Amino acid sequence: MKIIPVTCAIILQDGKVLLAQRSESMDLPGKWEFPGGKLEEGEDPESCLIREIKEELAIDIRVTATLTPVEFDYPTKTIRLLPFVAQWIGGEIDLAEHAQYGWYDQNQLFSLDLAPADLPILHELTEKWINLV
Numbered sequence: 776m777k778i779i780p781v782t783c784a785i786i787l788q789d790g791k792v793l794l795a796q797r798s799e800s801m802d803l804p805g806k807w808e809f810p811g812g813k814l815e816e817g818e819d820p821e822s823c824l825i826r827e828i829k830e831e832l833a834i835d836i837r838v839t840a841t842l843t844p845v846e847f848d849y850p851t852k853t854i855r856l857l858p859f860v861a862q863w864i865g866g867e868i869d870l871a872e873h874a875q876y877g878w879y880d881q882n883q884l885f886s887l888d889l890a891p892a893d894l895p896i897l898h899e900l901t902e903k904w905i906n907l908v
């Protein structure tokens with residue numbers, strides 16, 4: 776099966792990370808995730824992420840680090856999730872697709888109902904939290 780590359784943004788600010796909840800009209804409705812989206816043909820991952828965050832949250836970000844990609848098999852597809860740590864550099868958050876978003880500290884993260892592909896990213900993020908936040 777084809778592996779679908781998906782970028783996602785770990786946006787950090789004031790010791791917290793932004794997570795967004797997928798809406799009923801999206802895949803994995805109700806699941807929380809790091810916002811982002813699928814790579815388009817010929818697009819590099821960082822440009823994809825900047826585009827997706829602008830489309831979905833209406834803000835500008837700057838990438839500051841990368842974390843380890845995660846491959847995950849869903850029943851109907853396999854994705855390769857490419858995580859980037861990022862800074863919010865401009866604009867105001869205005870959700871285009873997600874149901875809601877929030878800022879969470881290290882202790883609150885694991886209480887969310889996350890997309891399962893994001894769990895390894897969450898573990899890596901909490902391990903490296905002190906250095907990244």
Ligand SMILES: Nc1nc2c([nH]c(=O)n2[C@H]2C[C@H](O)[C@@H](COP(=O)(O)OP(=O)(O)OP(=O)(O)O)O2)c(=O)[nH]1
Nearest residue numbers: 781783802803808809810811812813854890892893
């Ligand atoms: N954006 C994002 N998608 C994730 C995460 N974790 C996870 O399993 N996914 C899944 C959900 C979707 O099946 C797929 C990404 O699709 P998407 O719907 O966000 O991408 P897109 O905006 O380009 O979608 P579309 O053009 O097909 O509507 O990856 C995550 O942290 N962020």
